[in-house]
Amino acid sequence: MELKYRALEGMHDVLPEQSHLWQYVESRWREHCRRYGYREIRTPILETAELFERSVGETSDIVSKEMYVFQRGEERYAMKPEGTAPVVRAYLEHGLYGAGGVHKLYYITPFFRGERPQRGRYRQAHQFGAEIIGAAHPLADAELLAMVMDFFLTLGLTPDTLELRLNTIGCPECRPAYREAVRNFGRENYTQLCKNCQARLERNPLRILDCKECADITHSAPPIDPYLCDACRTHFENLQNLLKTLEVTYVRDVRLVRGLDYYTRTTFEVIAEQGLGAQNALCGGGRYDGLVAELGGPPTPALGVGIGVERTLLTLQAMQAPLPEPRPIDAYVVAFGEAARPVALKLAQQLRAAQLAAELDLEARSPKAQMRLANRTGARYAILIGDAELQQQTATIKDLQTHEQTVLSQAELSEWIKNRL
RNA sequence: GGGAUCGUAGCUCAGUCGGUCAGAGCGCCUGACUGUGGCUCAGGAGGUCGUGGGUUCGAGUCCCAUCGGUCCCCCCA
Numbered sequence: 001m002e003l004k005y006r007a008l009e010g011m012h013d014v015l016p017e018q019s020h021l022w023q024y025v026e027s028r029w030r031e032h033c034r035r036y037g038y039r040e041i042r043t044p045i046l047e048t049a050e051l052f053e054r055s056v057g058e059t060s061d062i063v064s065k066e067m068y069v070f071q072r073g074e075e076r077y078a079m080k081p082e083g084t085a086p087v088v089r090a091y092l093e094h095g096l097y098g099a100g101g102v103h104k105l106y107y108i109t110p111f112f113r114g115e116r117p118q119r120g121r122y123r124q125a126h127q128f129g130a131e132i133i134g135a136a137h138p139l140a141d142a143e144l145l146a147m148v149m150d151f152f153l154t155l156g157l158t159p160d161t162l163e164l165r166l167n168t169i170g171c172p173e174c175r176p177a178y179r180e181a182v183r184n185f186g187r188e189n190y191t192q193l194c195k196n197c198q199a200r201l202e203r204n205p206l207r208i209l210d211c212k213e214c215a216d217i218t219h220s221a222p223p224i225d226p227y228l229c230d231a232c233r234t235h236f237e238n239l240q241n242l243l244k245t246l247e248v249t250y251v252r253d254v255r256l257v258r259g260l261d262y263y264t265r266t267t268f269e270v271i272a273e274q275g276l277g278a279q280n281a282l283c284g285g286g287r288y289d290g291l292v293a294e295l296g297g298p299p300t301p302a303l304g305v306g307i308g309v310e311r312t313l314l315t316l317q318a319m320q321a322p323l324p325e326p327r328p329i330d331a332y333v334v335a336f337g338e339a340a341r342p343v344a345l346k347l348a349q350q351l352r353a354a355q356l357a358a359e360l361d362l363e364a365r366s367p368k369a370q371m372r373l374a375n376r377t378g379a380r381y382a383i384l385i386g387d388a389e390l391q392q393q394t395a396t397i398k399d400l401q402t403h404e405q406t407v408l409s410q411a412e413l414s415e416w417i418k419n420r421l
Numbered sequence: 422g423g424g425a426u427c428g429u430a431g432c433u434c435a436g437u438c439g440g441u442c443a444g445a446g447c448g449c450c451u452g453a454c455u456g457u458g459g460c461u462c463a464g465g466a467g468g469u470c471g472u473g474g475g476u477u478c479g480a481g482u483c484c485c486a487u488c489g490g491u492c493c494c495c496c497c498a
Contacts, residue, residue: 119493374458
């Protein structure tokens, strides 16, 4: 069959055979966030393009070449390419800062980036996000990191298959000096850098640190540590001590710079050892102490994380982590003969009203075909309605595992089944 | 943006040097069992071999183009 329409490149349907797994990880994420004191926030898919240009950064790959932007009238819109900026926008728009204190917000959202798709990377992907707004202390960083690792472990991933990579990239006070140092380093080795990095040197020199192509050269680039201001150094040391206390293991990755401009101080990623192919970052995040002010709010420290839903699922499957089976229905109502069909439908409704999952044939098929369907749905019981049952207002219940049959009145059907499930 | 690779029934695939090559398994439908599933057996439906050109007496098989999938670089979730 020739397909006239198909899903766009990099966009995928989630079919029933997979959707129960999505529901599973989503519900685990919600429960996990609840335990850590987060509340859900939902923001629109579309925002003004400027929001992301201001926050993620004009020179970032995301904004400069991956964002879906379109114009309608005077306004330029963007489909959200990440989750943090909209949350901060909403935080400001609704004056949440006025309520004081720390706001912990979580979300589940699609996001859009016009990249060439590959394993674990799609044009529409989904993200579990968590943001802590209003907390400057490294306690917040430590809790966030512990929460993220805790999430992966409770899903059944093991510590030896995950790697938490941690870095600090300083703040507006100390980073400029470091940026200059990296830029100078780049200039000294200019001819050995790839074209991309030669261009980055002027716009965003830190990005040369996470270029794989230039890894051999940038390996000997100056580390940030001597450049950190006292506050940043203390913050980072404090965080590392807290992680030790919590027994959260991590590796320092001095090259972890990240591609979004709003990050300050703490940056991190969690890498999966297997299952993802080349795109092996399960999640990424960090602190963005300047973002709230950048978007027009009061100076407010904040931090957050984005976890790739597709990547999480791919990893769980690759690692053979325990995953739930789809829930079968409880009963399949089978009608023998035309006269029984309306009664079968009515009985199915009766079962559903009793919170049971019931199905019946909607094509008026033969008894044999109905039994086949009953078997295929995985129903525990088949409810058989024929002439005899019609006469006596009864139903024959067949246990499809044991083949046992029981006859009882239609009125007590639901109770009987509920008592046995 | 650059590159690799693949494209035969709903699904997974076989098709050897171009000449019954339009196939298998699974799935689906029907029947054996006219009020009873899973197992077995017997039938059946379903494909212009991604599309368009070309070479040839003849192409799923060779060549070119094109469209689509997957994966990789880049970058990121």
